[in-house]
Amino acid sequence: MDGKKFDGQPVTEELLDTNGYRKYSGKEIDIYYNKDICIHAGECVRGNSAVYEVGRRPWIIADNAVVDEQVQIIAKCPSGALKYIRKDVE
Numbered sequence: 001m002d003g004k005k006f007d008g009q010p011v012t013e014e015l016l017d018t019n020g021y022r023k024y025s026g027k028e029i030d031i032y033y034n035k036d037i038c039i040h041a042g043e044c045v046r047g048n049s050a051v052y053e054v055g056r057r058p059w060i061i062a063d064n065a066v067v068d069e070q071v072q073i074i075a076k077c078p079s080g081a082l083k084y085i086r087k088d089v090e
């Protein structure tokens, strides 16, 4: 699912916050996660377990992979529970 859009709109921090997403900050990308939308398909954990590790706190560490990889993993999230805002190029 498109990690840069929510409900057809480009994501902003405010939009994601209003819709129940929690922010996991990184140097070059912020990852947002909504536990109420997640269907536990596991694409994120299979994508990179250094970034997504269930049971760890925080369970998402945005700096544990390069940004392009992060974007690819988030695109595979089938539910829309993961979104991102890049801080490097966009």
Ligand code: SF4
Pocket: 037, 038, 039, 040, 041, 042, 043, 044, 045, 076, 077, 078, 079, 080, 081, 082
């Ligand atoms: S890929 Fe998306 S739906 Fe699947 S576990 Fe991760 S956040 Fe949840």
